[in-house]
Amino acid sequence: MTATTAPAAAPSRVVSPGVGLQHTLTLAWRSLVQIKHNPMELLDLSIQPIMFVLLFTYVFGGAISGSPGEYLTFMLPGIIVQNALFATMTTGFGLNNDLTKGVFDRLRSLPIARWSPLAGRILADTVKQAWSVFLLLAVGMILGFRVDNGVLGLIGAFALVLVFSLAASWISVLVGVVASEPEKVQIFGFTLIFPLTFTSNIFVPTATMPGWLQAWVKVNPVTILADALRGLLTGGPIAWPVAQSLLWGAAIAAVFAPLAVAALKRRV
Amino acid sequence: MSHSIRAEGLVKRFGATTALAGVDLAVPPGTVFGLLGPNGAGKTTAVRVLATLLRADAGHATVAGYDVVHQAHQVRQAIGLTGQYASVDETLTGTENLLLIGRLLGLPKPEAKDRARQLLADFHLDDAAGRAAKTYSGGMRRRLDLAASLVGRPQVLFLDEPTTGLDPRSRNELWDIVRQLVRDGVTVLLTTQYLEEADQLADEIAVIDHGRVIAMGTPEELKAKTGGQSLVVRPAAPDHLPLVATIVRELTGATPETEQSNVTVPVNDPAVVPTVVRRLDEAGVRVIELALRSSSLDEVFLSLTGHRAEQEPVDDDSDVPADRVARTERTRS
Numbered sequence: 001m002t003a004t005t006a007p008a009a010a011p012s013r014v015v016s017p018g019v020g021l022q023h024t025l026t027l028a029w030r031s032l033v034q035i036k037h038n039p040m041e042l043l044d045l046s047i048q049p050i051m052f053v054l055l056f057t058y059v060f061g062g063a064i065s066g067s068p069g070e071y072l073t074f075m076l077p078g079i080i081v082q083n084a085l086f087a088t089m090t091t092g093f094g095l096n097n098d099l100t101k102g103v104f105d106r107l108r109s110l111p112i113a114r115w116s117p118l119a120g121r122i123l124a125d126t127v128k129q130a131w132s133v134f135l136l137l138a139v140g141m142i143l144g145f146r147v148d149n150g151v152l153g154l155i156g157a158f159a160l161v162l163v164f165s166l167a168a169s170w171i172s173v174l175v176g177v178v179a180s181e182p183e184k185v186q187i188f189g190f191t192l193i194f195p196l197t198f199t200s201n202i203f204v205p206t207a208t209m210p211g212w213l214q215a216w217v218k219v220n221p222v223t224i225l226a227d228a229l230r231g232l233l234t235g236g237p238i239a240w241p242v243a244q245s246l247l248w249g250a251a252i253a254a255v256f257a258p259l260a261v262a263a264l265k266r267r268v
Numbered sequence: 269m270s271h272s273i274r275a276e277g278l279v280k281r282f283g284a285t286t287a288l289a290g291v292d293l294a295v296p297p298g299t300v301f302g303l304l305g306p307n308g309a310g311k312t313t314a315v316r317v318l319a320t321l322l323r324a325d326a327g328h329a330t331v332a333g334y335d336v337v338h339q340a341h342q343v344r345q346a347i348g349l350t351g352q353y354a355s356v357d358e359t360l361t362g363t364e365n366l367l368l369i370g371r372l373l374g375l376p377k378p379e380a381k382d383r384a385r386q387l388l389a390d391f392h393l394d395d396a397a398g399r400a401a402k403t404y405s406g407g408m409r410r411r412l413d414l415a416a417s418l419v420g421r422p423q424v425l426f427l428d429e430p431t432t433g434l435d436p437r438s439r440n441e442l443w444d445i446v447r448q449l450v451r452d453g454v455t456v457l458l459t460t461q462y463l464e465e466a467d468q469l470a471d472e473i474a475v476i477d478h479g480r481v482i483a484m485g486t487p488e489e490l491k492a493k494t495g496g497q498s499l500v501v502r503p504a505a506p507d508h509l510p511l512v513a514t515i516v517r518e519l520t521g522a523t524p525e526t527e528q529s530n531v532t533v534p535v536n537d538p539a540v541v542p543t544v545v546r547r548l549d550e551a552g553v554r555v556i557e558l559a560l561r562s563s564s565l566d567e568v569f570l571s572l573t574g575h576r577a578e579q580e581p582v583d584d585d586s587d588v589p590a591d592r593v594a595r596t597e598r599t600r601s
Binding site for chain 1: 320334342344346
């Protein structure tokens with residue numbers, strides 16, 4: 001038996017930020033290595049976005065834009081936004097799983113940085129997020145999507161999606177903390193994100209919608225973010241939609257991050 | 269003498285519910301302390317406070333000499349926690365779970381791997397090391413859980429209902445592990461609803477009910493407290509059970525328990541036995557068995573709290589000995 005008492009070394013008093021970062025990386029590794037044992041999650045992250053791109057391009061493309069190719073140019077930036085918002089729900093889902101299964105308590109009983117379990121999960125989900133964006137762009141390009149603003153535009157689009165999802169994932173964290181079980185996180189995410197992303201201009205130009213709906217679609221952050229990505233990837237106004245997207249992101253984070261952290265402190 | 273765990277006046281309320289109503293504990297190093305009580309008695313809350321997961325509303329506690337609130341980080345370096353509320357990641361393999369903990373505790377990768385391999389071997393999980401924990405049986409999962417809490421070689425180990433829902437063999441294995449840990453110098457705080465478990469493992473027991481410690485002592489002291497003995501009568505005809513109950517109630521002044529085909533009653537004076545025999549004979553009750561025996565902790569609990577220890581519904585995938593199932597009924601309405 002190996003569980004002998006530790007030699008009486010003086011325990012450390014605080015966790016330094018550098019060590020906290022190591023904890024975060026280790027916990028992010030843990031979230032990513034899960035994919036290896038649960039291939040369904042990889043399918044979820046990969047097949048679904050590809051399927052959406054294919055379906056929308058070839059089923060709706062002709063009717064909405066006259067040709068699949070033209071529609072792809074219009075729709076791909078939007079579908080990246082939709083996919084990113086759905087993907088933020090994995091943060092809340094995973095967190096809720098940890099909370100309900102007792103994994104979170106185990107982590108909190110360890111001498112690690114208090115913020116590292118949450119930070120590790122968000123970091124891992126950002127990696128998954130980046131993979132989805134990459135995949136969508138790659139599939140789009142195979143189907144004929146052209147990036148007009150070169151590498152800088154690509155990098156800008158990547159960065160903007162990741163920053164915005166990071167902000168939006170605080171909503172997911174709040175839901176994950178408040179929900180009593182992981183399934184409820186999924187149901188909530190679906191019922192919120194589906195109407196939110198469809199009442200935007202990601203699939204259909206705003207001008208075709210009734211006036212009352214246009215009023216909402218124009219201010220919907222999903223529309224604004226999609227426009228910003230269109231600007232970065234395929235040309236069009238960049239500065240204003242990007243600035244507005246960042247403002248929306250900042251506002252969402254400013255409201256939901258404190259709420260989520262407070263809810264987490266109350267729950268544990 | 270310095271204590272590994274010391275709590276004074278711990279109070280914790282959740283809304284209108286008082287989970288801990290002033291709990292004092294003192295556990296010497298290298299011993300097993302059993303916190304015994306029914307569901308909702310406050311056992312888990314006490315463990316969560318001591319393991320720095322929950323802050324008490326009043327009172328204070330030290331673990332391994334450090335204050336659980338102001339020196340929580342030091343406490344966390346000295347403890348291991350296993351139980352219903354601290355669990356492994358089911359999607360990771362056994363090795364990955366232990367590797368994760370080792371890395372979080374600051375072990376370099378090769379050392380963390382060695383430690384994981386060693387613990388998996390110690391706990392007979394080497395064959396399952398590469399499988400996701402969700403494929404483990406109940407007993408294997410508890411062993412992995414316990415292994416995870418030992419990665420850091422804790423001085424103080426909290427075991428929160430470690431054998432709830434386990435079959436007898438897995439339970440015995442876990443008990444052996446705990447005994448070995450104590451021989452190695454680890455201090456163990458164990459919560460349990462199984463009186464037998466506390467009796468088997470604990471050097472000292474605190475009986476806790478409604479957030480209060482209602483009795484404390486060694487298992488022997490607690491058994492002695494209730495007068496020590498009980499009389500068991502088994503009539504030949506089950507129809508006679510109510511009559512037997514009436515007679516023993518009359519003669520002992522205590523409330524008898526009727527269980528299956530037995531009537532059991534606590535007795536303080538063994539001299540009452542011949543009278544019982546005579547009265548039963550006069551009443552024409554033929555008796556198969558009539559025995560005087562030392563109280564079990566079960567009966568101690570009953571006499572201290574006025575109700576029997578309750579049981580949680582157990583996991584479907586586990587075998588539960590019949591005698592435990594039989595205890596689930598409450599006698600207090």
